[in-house]
Amino acid sequence: MEKSTKVNPNKEFYGKNLTGIEIFIRSLIEENVEVVFGCPGNAVLGIFDALIDIAGSDSSEAKIKIVFARHESGAVLSASGYARASGKPGVVIASSGPSASNLVTGIADANMDSVPLVIFTAQVPTKLIGNETFQEVDIVGITRPITKHNFLVTKISELTTTIKSAFYIAKTGRPGPVLVDLPRDILSEKFTFEYPEKVNLRGYNPVYSAHSGQIKRAAEIINNSSKPVIIAGGGVIASNAFAELREFARKINSPVTTTLMAQGVYPEDDPLSLGMLGMHGTWYANFAVNESDCVIAIGSRLDDRVTGDVNKFAPNAKKIHIDIDPASISKNIKVDVPIVGDVKDALKKLIPLVKNLNTEEWLKQIKKWKEEHPLKYENGREIRVQYVIEKLRELTGGNAVIVTDVGQFQMWTAQFFKFLYPRTHITSGGLGTMGFSLPASIGVAMAVKDRPVISLNGNRGFQMNIQELATISAYNLPVKILIFNDGHIDITRQWQELRWRKFFNEILIDKSCPDFIKIADAYGIQSFRVELTSDVESTLKKALALRDKPVLIEFKTIYEENVFPHIPIGGSVKDMIEH
Amino acid sequence: MKHTISILVENKFGVLTRIAGLFSAKGYNIESISVGPTEDPSISRMTIVTNGDDDQIEQIIKQLNKLIDILKVVDLTNEPFVERELALIKVKVNPYTRSDVIEISDIFRAKVVDIGPTTLTVEVTGKSDKITAMINMLAPYGIVELARTGVVALKREFKGEVYESKEIKMIKKKARQKPENETNKD
Numbered sequence: 001m002e003k004s005t006k007v008n009p010n011k012e013f014y015g016k017n018l019t020g021i022e023i024f025i026r027s028l029i030e031e032n033v034e035v036v037f038g039c040p041g042n043a044v045l046g047i048f049d050a051l052i053d054i055a056g057s058d059s060s061e062a063k064i065k066i067v068f069a070r071h072e073s074g075a076v077l078s079a080s081g082y083a084r085a086s087g088k089p090g091v092v093i094a095s096s097g098p099s100a101s102n103l104v105t106g107i108a109d110a111n112m113d114s115v116p117l118v119i120f121t122a123q124v125p126t127k128l129i130g131n132e133t134f135q136e137v138d139i140v141g142i143t144r145p146i147t148k149h150n151f152l153v154t155k156i157s158e159l160t161t162t163i164k165s166a167f168y169i170a171k172t173g174r175p176g177p178v179l180v181d182l183p184r185d186i187l188s189e190k191f192t193f194e195y196p197e198k199v200n201l202r203g204y205n206p207v208y209s210a211h212s213g214q215i216k217r218a219a220e221i222i223n224n225s226s227k228p229v230i231i232a233g234g235g236v237i238a239s240n241a242f243a244e245l246r247e248f249a250r251k252i253n254s255p256v257t258t259t260l261m262a263q264g265v266y267p268e269d270d271p272l273s274l275g276m277l278g279m280h281g282t283w284y285a286n287f288a289v290n291e292s293d294c295v296i297a298i299g300s301r302l303d304d305r306v307t308g309d310v311n312k313f314a315p316n317a318k319k320i321h322i323d324i325d326p327a328s329i330s331k332n333i334k335v336d337v338p339i340v341g342d343v344k345d346a347l348k349k350l351i352p353l354v355k356n357l358n359t360e361e362w363l364k365q366i367k368k369w370k371e372e373h374p375l376k377y378e379n380g381r382e383i384r385v386q387y388v389i390e391k392l393r394e395l396t397g398g399n400a401v402i403v404t405d406v407g408q409f410q411m412w413t414a415q416f417f418k419f420l421y422p423r424t425h426i427t428s429g430g431l432g433t434m435g436f437s438l439p440a441s442i443g444v445a446m447a448v449k450d451r452p453v454i455s456l457n458g459n460r461g462f463q464m465n466i467q468e469l470a471t472i473s474a475y476n477l478p479v480k481i482l483i484f485n486d487g488h489i490d491i492t493r494q495w496q497e498l499r500w501r502k503f504f505n506e507i508l509i510d511k512s513c514p515d516f517i518k519i520a521d522a523y524g525i526q527s528f529r530v531e532l533t534s535d536v537e538s539t540l541k542k543a544l545a546l547r548d549k550p551v552l553i554e555f556k557t558i559y560e561e562n563v564f565p566h567i568p569i570g571g572s573v574k575d576m577i578e579h
Numbered sequence: 580m581k582h583t584i585s586i587l588v589e590n591k592f593g594v595l596t597r598i599a600g601l602f603s604a605k606g607y608n609i610e611s612i613s614v615g616p617t618e619d620p621s622i623s624r625m626t627i628v629t630n631g632d633d634d635q636i637e638q639i640i641k642q643l644n645k646l647i648d649i650l651k652v653v654d655l656t657n658e659p660f661v662e663r664e665l666a667l668i669k670v671k672v673n674p675y676t677r678s679d680v681i682e683i684s685d686i687f688r689a690k691v692v693d694i695g696p697t698t699l700t701v702e703v704t705g706k707s708d709k710i711t712a713m714i715n716m717l718a719p720y721g722i723v724e725l726a727r728t729g730v731v732a733l734k735r736e737f738k739g740e741v742y743e744s745k746e747i748k749m750i751k752k753k754a755r756q757k758p759e760n761e762t763n764k765d
Contacts, residue, residue, distance in 0.1 A: 144597060145604055149647040152593075169647060203589060203650045327641035330634075 013193050020156055020187035021046050024120075025054060027163040028064060030195045033091050035065040035446050037079040039072045041095020043122030043135070043184055048093070067446060067475060070467040072099050074439035076106030077465070080115050081443030084426045085401060087240070089116040089170045090443060096122040096184075097135030101142060105433055107177045108146040112430025113261060114238060116175035118166050119147075125185040126154060140181050148176030153183065156191040165199045173206030174325040175238055206324060210341030210349055218296075218320045218337045219353035225294035225318070227362045228254035231277065231306070234261030234429070235299015235323060235343045242266075242422050244347035245298065251351060253359040255366055257285040259300050261429040264419035274366070275375075275418075278306040279567050280411040283373035283578055286565070288366055290573045292317045297335075299343045301328045303430065304569075312572035322346045373578065375415050382558040383533050385409045385484050389416040391537050392454065392482075395544060400452045401426060401444050405437035405461035409484045411563045413456060424451070435464025438481065442468060445477040452480060452544060459485040459513050469523040472550045480543050481525075481552040483516055486559045520552040527552040581610070582636050583662060583732050586625040586643060587651040590616060594648045598625065601642055607631055611664075611707075611729030622650065626731045628707075659735035665728045666710045667692070669700045671721035680720060687713045698723055 010026050018026065024047060028036070040048055048066065055063050069075035072094050079090030090110075094100050100121040110117045124133040140152045149169050151162050159182075166178040222228060236245055242265050249256045249272055256266040257274040266273055274285035289295060295317040300306065302321070307313040310332055319335040322343055329338040339346050377386040389412055392400070398420040404410040404427040419425050426444055428436040441455035462483050472479055520527035526546065530539045530553060543551040566577045588594045595614065602609050610628040617624050631639065636654060643652045655662075668689075670680050680699050684691060689703035703713050707730055714725065743751070 140593070141596070144593075145600055201647060204647045325645070327638065327645055331638060331641075 010193075010195065014195075016193055017190050018193045020159060020182070020189050020191070021050050023156075023159050023191060023193050024163070024182070024187065025050050025064075026193055027160055027195060028091065029054075031089075031163070031167045033064055034088075035067060035082065036091045036093050037067045037069060037075040037082070037443065038093035039069055039075050039095065039099055041099045041122070043096045043099075043124075044093055046187060047120075047122075065446070067442060067471065069439065069442070070470045071465065072102035073105055073435070074442070074465050074468040074471065076103045076117070076119065077109070077433070077436055077439035078443035078446075078468075078471075079117055079119075080106055080110050080113075081403060081426055081440030082447045083110070083115045083117060083443070084113075084440070085423055085444040086447035087238075087423070088447075089118050089167060089175075092117060092119040094119070094121050095135070096124055096139075097137045099135075100139040100181075101137050103139075104142060104146070105431075107143055107179065109428050109431040109433045109436065110177040111146045111148065113428065114175050114234060115177065116170040117177035118163075118170050119177060119179040121179065121181050122187070123152070123181045123183040126183045127185070129183065139179065143179050146177075147179050148174075150179040150181070152181045153186055156186050156189040159186065159191070160193070160195050161199055164196050165201060168199055169201070169204060173204075174235075174323075174328070207326075207340050208324070208342040208345055210322070210339050210346035212349065214337055214339045215346065215349045215353065218339060219350060221294055221318045221320060221337060222252055222296065222350075223355045223357070225357070226359060227288075227292045228252055228294040228296065228357065228359065229274075229288050229292040229314075229317075230254050230256045231289070231295060231297045231300055231302075232256055232258045232262045232265050233298060233300025233302075234259065236262055236265045237299075237422050239299060239324070239343040241299075241344035241347055244344055244351065248347050248351050248354070252354050252357045253363065254296070254357070255288055255363065257281070257288065259306055259429070260414055260425075260427060262300070263414060263417075263425040264422045267420045268418040269420065271363075271367075276414045279308065279569075280414070280563050280565065282375060282415065283565050283576065284366060284369040286567065286573045286576060287369055287373075289314050289317075291365075295319045297321045297323075297333075298347070299323060301331070301430075302333045304332070307332060308567050308575075309570050309572045312574070376579075379533065380558070381533055383530065383536060383555050385412050385555075385557050386416050387533060388482070388484070388536055388540075388555055388557075389413050391540055393417050395537070395540055396452060396454075398424070400424065400454050401448050403427070403437045403441040403444055403453065403455045405455075405457045406432045406434045407458040407461055407484075408563050409456055409458060434458075434461040436461070438462060438465045438472075439468045441479045441481070442471055442475075442477060445472075445479050452547075453478065454480045454482060457481065457483045459483060459487065459516075462516075463514070466519070469519070469525060469552075473523045473525055476549055478546075478548050479550050481550065483552070483554045484557045485513065485516065485554055486557045487513060488559060516552065516554045525550050525552050527554070529554045529556070531556045580630065580632065580636075581656070582629055582631065583655045583660065583730060584627045584629065584636075584640070584643075585653045585655055585660075585732055585734075586627065586649060587617065588623050588625060589648040589650065590621050590623045591648055594623075594646075595625075597646050597648065598627075598643065601639070601646070602627075602629065605635075605639065605642075607635065607639065611727075613729040613731050615731075624731075626729070628730050653734065655732050655734060660732050661735055662706055662730050662732040663704055664707050664710055664730050665702065665704045666714070667700060667702055667724075667726045668714060668717055668722060669693075669698050669724040670717050671697060671723055672699045673697065676720055680717065683713070683716050687716075689713065 079092045083090035124136045170178040257277040275282040277285035295314045320337045321335040322339040437455045689701045692702045693700035
């Protein structure tokens, strides 16, 4: 897609007889790969050796940085963080067997959140496949249901077209992870290098252009509505349609609510913004959808956390759904006008056809709701996570990339940070992967240089990929690592209390929680511990001032606290618990 | 409801697993599946018979279409189509029952393809229910072994028009146009 105008540094290698490893690396250069995330292992040492060789030579224009993670599950989440923050495909290189199987969670995570990843794994030599060879695993079989597509390369002649196809599939249509399994013998064979300009995949033709007839039908419904609501999803980010979304919303004077994946596509300080909707969304966002007469879902899967009970979702509204993936439309919610196509293209076609709607009454109603049912919490001597988030927002002015792990604080971040810019809330939405934030922040730090990168963690999730502190330390990545430690596992406990009648369990109390300050010390990372609300602001200031190195802060937060508003699983707005 | 889905796929390894995986992940049973190359050796046709309500089938077809190696998916159920299945049935026979079995086979236009002192193997083709009917007829004699291919199906090009000669077509056309012309004059 993005054609570089500079001279192709590979031209001199065209037509030359190269080894599989060399062809592989030349192919990465063709795809403008800037950084790869990986773990060294016996079967891929040759690849890393050659990569370092190229990175070391002054003449080569193409330098590929390598980030060695401490665990493959970290490497793939780092690549995911890089892809989410930059919009470019994240590239992972892992060895065979356990090295490959360790990638599974991160791949599934990227698949749910439509993140473009290209994952290369090494495989045992072709002749030994299926023989229970040392460090062999059928990674193509394992990842089949959790990738957009995957390949096993069986002939060296197919290597370049396979790599080209992998990148093409990963970043086009509804993006997703693509895995390429490379047997060792293929990597050492020799073949004439030639990189194809195009690949012909006759079974893969994503629809970009939205059908004009459907657009007209949608415009008609919108023009006849008086209480429209826009639900913006992650597809708006994938399609880079922020300007179009703003123009569209402001033209029809419609309030905009976003899903967790789309935070920041519409500035949350704008009067038309309703913040996030769904299970832990704002009261007014959920009520607006419930009362609306026209719901326009843009680039959202409308998953269960957004809709709750599908039969009671937006009961009075005509529903318009724009998505590039036909399978996402009418999967959960029956819609009146399905529009298959690229969000940007659809909005561009829709904007000239819609009227400048008069929604004054509707906006007045929403303003009243916002005043009557704001997000709130009680501040005190002991630290509340919400307070830390608000201070963080204040000190950064929203100009930071927040990488959240999974837990209560993830929802509080979604509620209280008031995101202004797209790609500034990096979070695991669909799969809800604990241990996501720390490795993902590594990838974000590789992609983002002009904004501080802040990793938010709970005491448990932080320990799930704690080994990546070594990576942060080794590359001196200026990530600010915040840990909210209440000595418990948060969100599970909330379920226990609300649904399972306070059956507190031994396991829920993190009795063996380590001393995070000592851990930071061990990794050579500067750290602070904050136990009082009054110290939060000054410590955050100190940490943010240390611009070019990592800092870890542990907040001892108040125990026994639930996320509100809350719609129980399978419930509707009527079941919403506000406080 | 029973659906017959015809799928054109790349003739590559792993494609069958992708399709089967999609069905099993959703918890849908495949009643029958048959695969074979088409007139183009790089393309195979799969015919899958499955059960599900319309929403489930719509979702399955959308998911199938997402698979990179799948070229075309058609749910034949909503249009006229020809379906055939082949079965080989090995029946237990003795000198007294042999002619009965051959007689039944004749009624079903089945062919005897193998004969032994105590068995008879017949080949039958037709719609699935015809094959089931024949199996039921032979069951009392004792079925030793049975192999069914599963359904193969193609869309019917014949759209239900009855053959009419040119003259009759002309007459009908004129008859249709006449009242219109008259109203135009008014």
